[in-house]
Amino acid sequence: MPERKLSRRQVIAAASILVLLVALLFVPKFRSEYELLNYTRFLILALMAQGWNLIGGYTGYAAFGNVAFFGIGAYTTGLLMISKWAVPFFPAMFCGAILAALVAVVIGLPVLRLKGHYFAIATLGVAEATREIADTWDSVTQGSTGIDLPVRSEGEFFYYSALALVVLGVIATALLVRSKLGYAWVAIREDQDAARMLGINTTPLKVLAFALSAVFAALAGGLTAYQNIHVTPGDFFKLEYTLQMIIATIIGGTGTIFGPVLGAGVYQLLSTYVWTKFIELHPTVLGLIIIFFIIFAPRGLMSLVSEGLKVVRGQKRFRWQGLLANVRAHRVT
């Protein structure tokens, strides 16, 4: 951030973010309790996607097991709250995040030395293993019956908590990607040999990205656990959660600051809409829409937005080829 003076562009960007934020602050005033639940789901998905974006988007390692950290966050939060110490919610959630980060470090150190595809498979295995542990460790997790948390029913509490975490997530992401760490992550993604030769000690920095992504997932897990009251292995270690965060990030734009949030919004909107229109075919229709996005906007909506802004500003003429360039970017010749 070399220039102190803000350009007009930055002022407009900041203003629109502010307007959006204020609008989100007033959502609970104008929406029913049921609708608010969808908004909270969007924010929790955004939080998970932001985390996945750090390892999958910026560092370029397709993690397929982040649901493990979601589950660890959920169980840690729940177990601490119902333990004999009766830890309050926020400290409990915080502990869950720390534990998830530690687990990510232990798993990451061997697994992040693997190349991309093998890493993906290994993380998938880890997610399955954590589910099995939660399922069979009866004395602690009460197996497949699951645990019950103290009841808290006001939807606004969860909505505002999630909103605050997402805003913090955006700020954290923005700061991280502008730091040396962020540059190192992108260098690792673009070419690992080049990154190493440029003086980057890749393994610890990859592990850090993985641990931070685990923190986001664990916070989302803790919040969801408290909201759902009941935590079971089947509900919290679902592969579906991993897929959702990946899809949301891709729809919005991998390796962009706002992409995961935008993508989560679009995903939640589509999911809710499709759910009400096609109850029977819900997964099929949603699947088709996702395929559409992957084929026609593989770089995500953020790239379309930034290209669109260039056209509006008159820096670029609108051309259909521009849209196709986005499609071609990820084709095999």
Added chain:
Amino acid sequence: MVASGGNGTAEVLLEARQISKRFGGLAALQGIDLKIFRGEILGVIGPNGAGKTTFVNCISGLDKPTSGEILFKGVDITKMPSYAIGRLGLARTFQVVKPLKQLTVRDNVAVGAMFGAKGATRTTAQARAYAEEILERIGLQHRQGHKAAELTLPDLKRLELAKALAMNPELLFLDEVMAGLNQTEIERAMELIRGVNRSGITLFVIEHVMKAIMGISDRVVVLHFGKKIAEGNPQEVIEKPEVVEAYLGERFAKRVRGERKSP
């Protein structure tokens, strides 16, 4: 043996002792001994498959030699990871260029400035400013805002050089930075390389363009089938029969020798 030519000093900056590298049954390098003197431009030539790039990979830590040891500034770097070697002051370019495609040209170079020998002392803003300085020096500043993915091959070769220079190396390995360049571009690249050397950086230059390597090198080393077959003053080295033979084949070499005997 003469320690060094024009620019070299007597100080040994890097010493490779008995470097061998085997890939399965293939002996890519067989007991290479080599000294690089501070301040010199050491040219390396040899036919395709002679082991030039393998040698650079072994020195720069991207690959480990099967046996032998490497001392850089007196430090044993044989088993050091490449990032640590880079921070110690040894940088390289890649023959098959490795740009960070989605980053701008300026940010590509800034990464080198952030993590190289002086990286720890620079903030990201300072690294970016230094990157601009480097780009100006090598004449790539007009592309600094472009993504690396948009560059042409000659510009990508220059970007490789810029990234390596941003690391503030004492020793720089250039792996065929002139391949694919036309005559004018080669002239410019030679001037650039001389300038880099004048700024105090010792150079190890692998090149196929014979005119270029003869024009810039203080000393020349010839590799052939993983062995060092000649070393010394450029003009003398390329007239050695074994070098001519390695490059042109036995029959042609005999003809050359024959012509010399009876002018």
